[in-house]
Amino acid sequence: MRHVHPDDALAASRRRRRMITTLGAAGAAGAVTALVAVLVPNASASTSFDANFEDGASGWTKSGGTWAVVTDGSKVYQQSKTDSEIARVFAGETSWADYSVQAKVKGVKLGTGLAGVAARASGSSTMYRLALLGAGKAELQAVKGSAVSVLGSATVSGLTAWHTLRIDASGSTIKGYVDGTAIGSGTGVLPGTGRIGLITSFASAEFDDVVVSPVAAASASATATKTATASPTATKTATASPTATKTATASPTKTASATPTATTSATPTATASASTTWPTAKGDKPVTATIAVTGSFDGGNVRYSGSGALGTASQDEDQGPLFELADGATLSNVILGDPAADGVHCKGSCTLTNVWWENVGEDAATFKGGTSAVYTVNGGGAKGADDKVFQHNGGGTLTIKNFQVSDYGKLYRSCGNCKTQYKRSVVVQNVIATGKAKALVGINTNFGDTATLSGITVVGSADLKVCVKFKGNSTGAEPTEVGTGPDGVNCKYSASDVTFK
Numbered sequence: 001m002r003h004v005h006p007d008d009a010l011a012a013s014r015r016r017r018r019m020i021t022t023l024g025a026a027g028a029a030g031a032v033t034a035l036v037a038v039l040v041p042n043a044s045a046s047t048s049f050d051a052n053f054e055d056g057a058s059g060w061t062k063s064g065g066t067w068a069v070v071t072d073g074s075k076v077y078q079q080s081k082t083d084s085e086i087a088r089v090f091a092g093e094t095s096w097a098d099y100s101v102q103a104k105v106k107g108v109k110l111g112t113g114l115a116g117v118a119a120r121a122s123g124s125s126t127m128y129r130l131a132l133l134g135a136g137k138a139e140l141q142a143v144k145g146s147a148v149s150v151l152g153s154a155t156v157s158g159l160t161a162w163h164t165l166r167i168d169a170s171g172s173t174i175k176g177y178v179d180g181t182a183i184g185s186g187t188g189v190l191p192g193t194g195r196i197g198l199i200t201s202f203a204s205a206e207f208d209d210v211v212v213s214p215v216a217a218a219s220a221s222a223t224a225t226k227t228a229t230a231s232p233t234a235t236k237t238a239t240a241s242p243t244a245t246k247t248a249t250a251s252p253t254k255t256a257s258a259t260p261t262a263t264t265s266a267t268p269t270a271t272a273s274a275s276t277t278w279p280t281a282k283g284d285k286p287v288t289a290t291i292a293v294t295g296s297f298d299g300g301n302v303r304y305s306g307s308g309a310l311g312t313a314s315q316d317e318d319q320g321p322l323f324e325l326a327d328g329a330t331l332s333n334v335i336l337g338d339p340a341a342d343g344v345h346c347k348g349s350c351t352l353t354n355v356w357w358e359n360v361g362e363d364a365a366t367f368k369g370g371t372s373a374v375y376t377v378n379g380g381g382a383k384g385a386d387d388k389v390f391q392h393n394g395g396g397t398l399t400i401k402n403f404q405v406s407d408y409g410k411l412y413r414s415c416g417n418c419k420t421q422y423k424r425s426v427v428v429q430n431v432i433a434t435g436k437a438k439a440l441v442g443i444n445t446n447f448g449d450t451a452t453l454s455g456i457t458v459v460g461s462a463d464l465k466v467c468v469k470f471k472g473n474s475t476g477a478e479p480t481e482v483g484t485g486p487d488g489v490n491c492k493y494s495a496s497d498v499t500f501k
Helices: 006-013 215-228 232-237
Strands: 032-034 038-040 049-051 061-063 067-072 074-079 087-091 099-109 114-123 126-133 137-144 147-155 163-170 173-178 181-187 195-201 204-213 284-287 291-293 296-306 323-325 329-336 344-346 350-357 365-367 374-378 381-383 388-392 396-406 410-414 424-434 439-444 450-459 465-471 480-484 498-500
Touching (some): 074 087, 099 114, 099 195, 114 163, 114 204, 195 204, 291 329, 323 329, 344 350, 350 365, 388 396, 396 410, 424 439, 439 450, 450 465
Parallel strands (some): 344 365, 350 374, 350 381, 365 388, 424 450
Antiparallel strands (some): 032 038, 074 204, 099 163, 114 195, 126 137, 147 181, 173 181
């Protein structure tokens, strides 16, 4: 990722296919275009972005998959893990609103999967995407968790060749283009701001020449490029030599800062009763370093979001949390915004009261205590979990009650392949689960895990697996599913404990 400054003009002229574009505030007008996809910034614009990966891929945030810069005639960004359900990298700012994002995409191995570009990614699973599909077509989609709406499609041949994909997001209008030809448009139903991204699903693909620009400039450039070149390959080998002096400046960075306290008051404060209504944030605090809680932390319904090293919504297992709770600590009345990194870690027994996750990162909370640890999640809710909401890595018992979850993969998972395994128990009471999901809870029966469920309401997922049984291991291998449903021993519930709507 590169933000282009005036002093970079001479160096840029020496780089391969340098594409200089500008991104202004919503409604920014005017751009000067040249042939072969060379854009000269408008002097009134405030942001520039382009990436051709000649200098690597620093600045991109990974979320799943195996990404690396490789040489394919020139340097390109490749995602090579074909069994990754969703692999993404993100760049840019969450505050970007009206813009056009364009990238060259080549399917290495699409199969039945997809590869493409994303715009207005407000979370790891909420975005507009334009993708090449292994079925021989391209689709413009609005994605929110597991819900995918198709806004337009077209047949595309030669998926293993380079194709230029572009999304224009202007106000509530979203348009998609493949090799300069419009394939569809629709009215936006997702948040109006967000980052850009490159994505694959069960596919391997290569990406190059990512450009963000004002919508009007992108349209003019596409027309010029289409008349000047006969194929994506011709454009790819062209050399850009901008001659105009660049006056654009890098995008503004967030100046707000938070000073996480190493410890909090050891005297617990009274907490409100569990709420089932999503709260309105009473302020925003960026978190650049994990906040350690040793006693009680009442956030007063302030939104805490990751920034700097914690400014990621990736699925990486080794990223840090926003909050780390010591044994016996309490966290209450906190909203975790987007990005939320790895949410909350409990090192021992802990209590989470009215904690809300607006868009889950890797996990909402991870529980790491010993065999006698007791964890309680009372009230609160979570949205947009690509996989798990609550991850139980340690021992002990977790109780989840008066909670709501939507657009998720699993509400709870007992770790299936941790190096140290335990007998774990989960109690789920009075929970509303909305939207398509893989399962409500997953446990390892070979380690003696139990799940006790009551008062569960499932909305919009008639085929949800309520309790999934696995054969876990301590080798790191993927656990094996061995069954589902109530049995009175491991999965403890009856038909009356779960209502489907």
